[in-house]
Amino acid sequence: MxxxxxxxxxxxxxxxxxxxxxxxxxxxxxxxxxxxxxxxxxxxxxxxxxxxxxxxxxxxxxxxxxxxxxxxxxxxxxxxxxxxxxxxxxxxxxxxxxxxxxxxxxxxxxxxxxxxxxxxxxxxxxxxxxxxxxxxIFGFSGLSACAGFFEVCKPKPGERVFVSAASGSIGHLVGQYAKLLGCYVVGSVGSQEKVNFLKERLGFDDAFNYKQETDLKLALKRCFPQGIDVYFDNVGGRMLEAAVANMNIFGRVAVCGVISEYTNATTRAAPEMLDIVYKRITIKGFLAADFMNMYAEILSKTVEYVKDGKLKxxxxxxxxxxxxxxxxxxxxxxxxxxxxxxxxxxx
Amino acid sequence: MxxxxxxxxxxxxxxxxxxxxxxxxxxxxxxxxxxxxxxxxxxxxxxxxxxxxxxxxxxxxxxxxxxxxxxxxxxxxxxxxxxxxxxxxxxxxxxxxxxxxxxxxxxxxxxxxxxxxxxxxxxxxxxxxxxxxxxxIFGFSGLSACAGFFEVCKPKPGERVFVSAASGSIGHLVGQYAKLLGCYVVGSVGSQEKVNFLKERLGFDDAFNYKQETDLKLALKRCFPQGIDVYFDNVGGRMLEAAVANMNIFGRVAVCGVISEYTNATTRAAPEMLDIVYKRITIKGFLAADFMNMYAEILSKTVEYVKDGKLKxxxxxxxxxxxxxxxxxxxxxxxxxxxxxxxxxxx
CATH class of the missing domain: 3.90.180.10 (Medium-chain alcohol dehydrogenases, catalytic domain)
Structure with missing residues (x-):
């Protein structure tokens, strides 16, 4: 047959x-x-x-x-x-x-x-x-968001968290996990509709449309007058450079994806290495697959959050x-x- | 007076x-x-x-x-x-x-x-x-080398270690600490005299003169056919890019300094971020000052090594x-x- x-x-x-x-x-x-x-x-x-x-x-x-x-x-x-x-x-x-x-x-x-x-x-x-x-949320996006944020970024309540591609499959979850932990969260997105969405529907503290910004470093300085502690990077390129420039000492960058570099080999992030030394910044790439041993635990927590309406x-x-x-x-x-x-x- | x-x-x-x-x-x-x-x-x-x-x-x-x-x-x-x-x-x-x-x-x-x-x-x-x-060796160079190598790089015996500016104040100590741990160690330097010095006097497994190499990625591929596990970076720039390209999965880069970028703001390292994600590479800046709490312990160990002739x-x-x-x-x-x-x- x-x-x-x-x-x-x-x-x-x-x-x-x-x-x-x-x-x-x-x-x-x-x-x-x-x-x-x-x-x-x-x-x-x-x-x-x-x-x-x-x-x-x-x-x-x-x-x-x-x-x-x-x-x-x-x-x-x-x-x-x-x-x-x-x-x-x-x-x-x-x-x-x-x-x-x-x-x-x-x-x-x-x-x-x-x-x-x-x-x-x-x-x-x-x-x-x-x-x-x-x-x-119950698959690799949720695992990437949760393990990447908690295990790679090692965030603490009250820390200032930046998420790029923040309305994407992983970004929109990272921002919510960060809010649940008690962080200040700002997302970057590519439209005003997405800005509104993050702030009004998902509880982000702030968001901006990177396409409307002429200087990403200044945009992040405006959103993070006290600096960035954690950057969950989905895009790479210029945004990573701008985030590093605005990071606080002992800042952490989890690199989940670099979509701005996938289709344009000439857009390569060249962060200021002197900032990385002086501010003792960590940049760490990760894959959800490395956290399969935590999947059951993460899934069970995530299901509870969704049931309770704490995570959308x-x-x-x-x-x-x-x-x-x-x-x-x-x-x-x-x-x-x-x-x-x-x-x-x-x- | x-x-x-x-x-x-x-x-x-x-x-x-x-x-x-x-x-x-x-x-x-x-x-x-x-x-x-x-x-x-x-x-x-x-x-x-x-x-x-x-x-x-x-x-x-x-x-x-x-x-x-x-x-x-x-x-x-x-x-x-x-x-x-x-x-x-x-x-x-x-x-x-x-x-x-x-x-x-x-x-x-x-x-x-x-x-x-x-x-x-x-x-x-x-x-x-x-x-x-x-x-x-008993001051900040020794502290940078020892704390940077052991605490930031988290090396294991048998791992493959690359050190740039390897005949410099910190680099020449890092290579020797790595040998004492049982690692395979290659250094990059800027002259044949320094190459000979590392191999003949300090026990490096290999070394190369970066000024004689037209392609740093190929040079590192030649020295590390099995890839690099740990890169102790003193120079930044193109060498960091070449090291990332040759790193193994879960590779670690400790950024101690970026001398190639200090006097030339246009030489900025732009490592392939996709490598950083797929190979889950960690790049971490550090300062010796962060390890002052370990100074006494490190000093005492280093003095013993020097006395025993294990460290020059x-x-x-x-x-x-x-x-x-x-x-x-x-x-x-x-x-x-x-x-x-x-x-x-x-x-």
Whole structure:
């Protein structure tokens, strides 16, 4: 028995901002009769995650990224793996049965064949939250935000926290975690709508539209007259330089992503190193995957916060496999507010 | 009773590489009759330390440095404070007496008037080492090397350690501490003579002359086929970029100084931030002053190592106050090997 699987792929390597013509929608036949010695699980995709870091896997590869499994190059013409939520259609593994709800490494398509050893976890169908939450606040976005903020930034109540891309999938959560801890929180975003959103809906103390600022250092000086203690960096580039210039002694920068540098290799952050020495600043890159051992604990805390209304999540959901390329391209134009997700099929 | 004090000062702010014409030697009268209500101590300087960081205090000031006491601007025409060793000539403080050997914040001159609250410590005259050691291996150079390497880099035996400016006052000690721990150590320097010195005299596993390399990334790849775990950075700039490109996952960079950027504001390190994220690299600035609480412990360990011949120090000593400007200028031309010191007077 075969089904047709519609999926998104790239036609070529992408070095720069992605555009529609870089992508194509392909259809392949997927057999549901899997050889009995395999341990494959066939999943019908329901929601898939759309994340900026994928662009780094679409480039002509160089340097170190090739050594990290989830940063390996995407081959033009082939399926693109991505975190997602789906329902098991067929399983050769005893721990997964037809009908199970799962989250794991699926694909930008209608169906995924998940190999043994690949990330796949059963979801509790009675958890009482939208399934899409497992891609964001209960998934890697939440883990990145919570572990990155608490474990990498080591914040203290009362400290002054700056978050860039603050209305994005991770940023909007970091700001709220920081408020819950009792910090002063300012976010940078790319529109007035997002500024209002952070201040009025998510409780940020302040926010600014970086596109309206001629001097980012002065913008941060205005927002942080007493300096920045913690910077949760999602963008890199000029904003990182401006943040370092405004940091207090023993300031900490957690580098979660550098979206301003993903599509423009000439925009490289060159922070003032003398500030880094004199102010004893720490800049630390991290990946959510390093904190998997804390995932259960973080998830349980996060679920409680959401239940109690202390933490809000925001999702930006497009419909259908065909919308994946534009959803992805939109990330680099700042089109989304909150976690970008594509709903592939109804449950 | 008055004495004449010859001292070095700057004629103007210095923005760029220092040159002889930026400095002048002045003479002032110093009274040895100090008002009885003061707590001044008059010290005859014997050795003074010559350090690259002074150049940052000689610039037209901007940004953050002004907030840090030992980074405050040096005023043209006035005495320049500097770590030094001397002998007490006159004291209004009960804890210092005429004839005491002291180390502390003296001046680039023949005599220093040390105010109450300023750094001043008595030295043991029977310690059995050259007095100049208190400016280097037993002073801030040793503290920077030892605390910076062990506390900031958190090295493990067997790790691969890269040190830049490796024949300098701090670098030549860092490499030896790393060897004592059981690390693989490579240093970068600016001449073949220094390369030979590190390998033949100090036990570095390898060293290279960065001036002979057309591509620093390739040079480091050649020296570290298995990647760099720890980078002790004394130079910043392109070398920091090349080190980050060659780092292993969870690599650590301790930024002790950035001499390549001190005299050239256009040479700013712009490391690949994506490497910092994917390889979870930590870049951390530090100052020896933050580790004063460990000084006694570090000193005692270092003295033992020197006594046992396990740790060698190298000094480059010029003679007389008049030699201070050229000694200082020489730091930026790589003229010194080891700790640069000026001997102001015989004991």
């Amino acid at each position: 075969e089904i047709k699987n519609k999926y998104v792929t790239i036609k070529n390597s992408i070095n720069g901002a992605p555009k529609e013509s870089d992508f194509e929608i392909k259809v392949e036949n997927v057999s549901l009769i899997i050889e009995s010695e395999s341990k494959d699980v066939v999943v019908k995709n329901l929601f898939v995650s759309i994340d900026p870091y994928h662009i780094n896997r679409m480039k002509s590869q160089s340097s170190s990224q090739g050594t990290i499994s989830f940063a390996t190059a995407i081959t033009p013409g082939e399926c693109i793996d991505s975190y997602g939520v789906g329902r098991v259609l067929f399983s050769r593994r005893p721990d997964f049965r037809k009908g199970d709800l799962v989250a794991g490494l699926l694909t930008w398509g209608e169906y995924s064949i998940v190999k043994e050893g690949s990330l796949l976890n059963k979801l509790d169908p009675n958890m009482g939250f939208p399934l899409s939450y497992h891609l964001g 999540t925001v999702e930006d959901i497009s419909q259908g496999v065909e919308s994946i390329p534009s959803a992805f391209i939109g990330l680099f134009n700042g089109e989304n507010i909150g976690k970008k997700i594509v709903k592939v099929a109804d449950e | 008055e004495i004449k004090n010859k001292y070095v000062t700057i004629k103007n702010s210095i923005n760029g590489a220092p040159k002889e014409s930026d400095f002048e030697i002045k003479v002032e009268n110093v009274s040895l009759i100090i008002e009885s209500e003061s707590k001044d101590v008059v010290v005859k300087n014997l050795f003074v330390s010559i350090d690259p960081y002074h150049i940052n205090r000689m610039k037209s000031q901007s940004s953050s440095q002004g907030t840090i006491s030992f980074a405050t601007a040096i005023t043209p025409g006035e005495c320049i404070d500097s770590y030094g060793v001397g002998r007490v000539l006159f004291s209004r403080r009960p804890d210092f007496r005429k004839g005491d050997l002291v180390a502390g914040l003296l001046t680039w001159g023949e005599y220093s008037i040390v105010k109450e609250g300023s750094l001043l410590n008595k030295l043991d005259p029977n310690m059995g080492f050259p007095l100049s050691y208190h400016l280097g 120090t190298v000094e480059d000593i010029s003679q007389g106050v008049e030699s201070i400007p050229s000694a200082f200028i020489g730091l930026f031309n790589g003229e010194n090997i080891g700790k640069k010191i000026v001997k102001v007077a015989d004991e």
